[in-house]
Amino acid sequence: MNLVKFNGRSCETYRRYFDAYLDNELLVETNQDVLEHLESCADCTRLIESRVRIKQLVKNAVAAEEAPAVLAEQLRHRFRARPGFFSRDTVRWMIAAAAVLALAIGGVETLRWGYVIGVSQPAGVVETVSARVQELLRVGLVDHVHCAIVLERWKRFISFEEMKADSTRSALGPEFIDLVPAVQARLGPYFKMVQGHRCTANHRQYIHLILTGDKGAIVSLVITEKRGESFAQADAVAVINASGLPIYRDRQGILEIAGFESDKYLAYVVSNLNHDSNLNVASTIAPLVYSHLHRLEV
Numbered sequence: 417m418n419l420v421k422f423n424g425r426s427c428e429t430y431r432r433y434f435d436a437y438l439d440n441e442l443l444v445e446t447n448q449d450v451l452e453h454l455e456s457c458a459d460c461t462r463l464i465e466s467r468v469r470i471k472q473l474v475k476n477a478v479a480a481e482e483a484p485a486v487l488a489e490q491l492r493h494r495f496r497a498r499p500g501f502f503s504r505d506t507v508r509w510m511i512a513a514a515a516v517l518a519l520a521i522g523g524v525e526t527l528r529w530g531y532v533i534g535v536s537q538p539a540g541v542v543e544t545v546s547a548r549v550q551e552l553l554r555v556g557l558v559d560h561v562h563c564a565i566v567l568e569r570w571k572r573f574i575s576f577e578e579m580k581a582d583s584t585r586s587a588l589g590p591e592f593i594d595l596v597p598a599v600q601a602r603l604g605p606y607f608k609m610v611q612g613h614r615c616t617a618n619h620r621q622y623i624h625l626i627l628t629g630d631k632g633a634i635v636s637l638v639i640t641e642k643r644g645e646s647f648a649q650a651d652a653v654a655v656i657n658a659s660g661l662p663i664y665r666d667r668q669g670i671l672e673i674a675g676f677e678s679d680k681y682l683a684y685v686v687s688n689l690n691h692d693s694n695l696n697v698a699s700t701i702a703p704l705v706y707s708h709l710h711r712l713e714v
């Protein structure tokens with residue numbers, strides 16, 4: 417919660433707080449100041465209304481896993497997407513996801529693919545991860561961005577009791593529910609379990625645990641059944657071994673991805689943590705996740 421004193425400053429001052437205002441994250445006094453300004457300023461009112469509209473539009477589009485054609489078309493012009501680099505479905509939701517992420521960071525004018533995926537490498541950056549491995553790591557990235565970030569599930573705390581009692585299709589169920597306390601215990605007090613569930617993104621089903629940490633860290637543990645894919649077959653080079661388990665990594669935009677595998681599952685840790693911290697989380701929980709998955713396979 418932010419307490420901000422405006423004292424009759426310019427529109428720019430108010431506009432910086434619009435996103436927090438829309439997300440109900442301002443203190444009552446600050447909220448009142450923004451509200452009073454909106455009542456007397458037609459420009460800011462129009463701006464905030466268009467932000468609400470776009471935000472809702474994109475959110476609906478992402479929830480339906482489909483961006484409305486007009487929105488997608490408008491955004492595609494700005495992105496200059498590389499044709500054929502992603503499947504059409506992936507491009508569609510990424511456009512929507514990029515829009516929401518960009519809205520969270522700044523105005524629509526600042527939209528860039530780079531917030532979600534590093535499509536264009538800055539000059540001089542050496543490509544260290546093969547396209548095949550990137551594609552495989554993206555399988556985990558997709559669900560984190562789609563579910564935790566765009567649908568904002570990271571904001572909704574669900575207790576372990578509620579998760580256990582859940583009998584809907586999104587319930588973790590007896591196969592995976594034990595991962596929740598196990599992962600929480602392994603990571604200790606630095607990370608807080610927000611919720612665990614089953615979800616779908618880009619026509620693929622995921623087991624998904626969301627945790628939050630210091631300084632706005634949002635961490636996903638994402639597990640999905642293999643469809644004939646494998647890091648080992650992709651000639652991936654592991655960056656680290658956690659108790660003999662190879663872990664692969666990549667960075668896409670502001671997000672770090674670490675991946676590992678069992679016979680039948682792909683597993684990922686995706687977050688906005690830095691390189692070392694994300695790998696640290698991954699290697700801390702990978703052995704226990706692997707043995708859990710292994711037990712399901714035998």
Ligand SMILES: [Zn+2]
Nearest residue numbers: 427457459460
């Ligand atoms: Zn104004």
Ligand SMILES: [Zn+2]
Nearest residue numbers: 563564615624
């Ligand atoms: Zn999810």
